[in-house]
Amino acid sequence: MGTVEPQVAADAQAAVTDGFQLVIDALKLNGIDTIYGLPGIPITDLTRRAQAEGLRVLAFRHEQNAGYAASIAGFLTQKPGICLTVSAPGFLNGLNALAHATTNCFPMILISGSSEREIVDLQQGDYEEMDQLAIARPLAKAAFRVLHAEDIGVGVARAIRAALSGRPGGVYLDLPAKLFAQSLDAAAGRRSLIKVVDPAPKQIPAPDAVQRALALLKGATRPLIVLGKGAAYAQADAEIRALVERTGIPYLPMSMAKGLLPDTHEQCASAARSFVLPAADVVMLVGARLNWLLSHGKGKTWGGKGHKDWGGQKFIQVDISPQEADSNVRIDAPVVGDIGSCIAAMLAGLGNLPKPPADWLTAIHDKKTANVARMAETLAKNPSPMNFHSALAVVRDVVRSNPDAMFVNEGANALDFTRSIVDMYKPRKRIDVGTWGVMGVGMGYCVAAAVVTRQQVIAVEGDSAFGFSGMEVETLCRYNLPVCVVILNNNGVYKGTDVNPRGGDVAPTVFVKDARYEKLMEAFGGVGVYATTPAELRKGMEDALRSRKPTLINAMIDETAGTESGRITSLNPSAKKK
């Protein structure tokens, strides 16, 4: 008997599992390999044990950045990005990113530890007490809480399905502290786990909906296709390209759909946007919503008389959500289904659709040529100090030479000028502020982009935008990620020239002049570059891409160069009065 005892003890140990282990097992079983988070009570051991079990656990300096990383990882991979936070304050820090994921339709799961239910519910003042589930629910596509270890498998499965199926979004999963230490018979634990089968089922469009859409296209004389980030998410790149090229219809990519076809494609109408929107007669939206970014499909942008008037276009809307149609204007032909299936069905039914009339294509071509020539002239100038254009001419060249690099972008002028000047050549390379125009996604996006794509990352950041996540340069250095951050530094929000009429404090839009952001990167062992000319900027970027070292280039821009709110001055009530 004595000789078998150690074996019995080992078996007995192995025969028991716990909440920590079941969370890890459930994630791994579903192919999740990375957690973006920040440790503390009650999830510190979860981060340790996850790492010991081979998950990649990336620790951030602030949960918001971990959350943004998880959200964009979801966009890039079609797997839910996992953000892991501690209770109350950590949870709240992560919540912004959860709401961002829901708004942008990115699959993400915010997993947060929480305090003891019975104390929280009686409001007896627990450590980090908060009713997190109730707070997360309105900001998430779905929200769940698990109280018993044997339900962890179901909780994780439900979260994954909710995040990925239909229109993706942010999901909250609440795991109270007591859950982690609960033990369970190991075999029962294994049986309780669920490997989610087909988490994002195809949704095939109805044939009559496809026919209705094709009939509209056939009758169009000035057709236009608008590609949104839903089209980019769908990873139906070949089908989308085939539809655009077989129909010969000009297309406009929304910001994160840039590169779905190369921006230099002859059918790309970006350089003639303000011409094609009001002039088009049939517009096919593919994974693009008619929200503020498309002026709600009406008003002067679309040729309407007043700011709410319909411009007369007929709309086809290809979208996974049946509720999206008619959100702002009438949709004459909704095609509901996943983008890949919808585009495939349209291709199958296309027959020999005639190419759009030559006068439409010629008019667009002429507008484009004129605008591109005008822009080329501006870009060729070499003013001192540098301005957005002379700096971005460099970025444009570097991106053209490195089309596989991921491209992160945030700011106001730093966003708007970059979007229109820097061409993208491949799908899902450009990731930016998204639906809300939110500042703060920068460094979180950089970490996730580097980790999930294993490509180099270039980030173009306004100096204000960078500040929201700037401390994560330590994270870039800690994980030695090949990220080159370029700050277009104009000493402030929009500009660095505002003056407080009363004297005293500087104006609210103004920062320390000539701030040396590059030293922040040097503090953690990365490369810092101070660039006052396009040549210095170019050398800094090329060195960074060659060395793959985390690099921050502080590109000094004329502080008078920006405009209030960049391209969206009209949305700013006080600016209008000026």
Ligand SMILES: Cc1ncc(C[n+]2csc(CCOP(=O)(O)OP(=O)(O)O)c2C)c(N)n1
């Ligand atoms: C979370 C959040 N806070 C505030 C804003 C308002 N906002 C819009 S752009 C911007 C910063 C613009 O300055 P910068 O990034 O330096 O770009 P610039 O126009 O100077 O190039 C701010 C604060 C926002 N969009 N998101």
Ligand SMILES: [Mg+2]
């Ligand atoms: Mg600025």
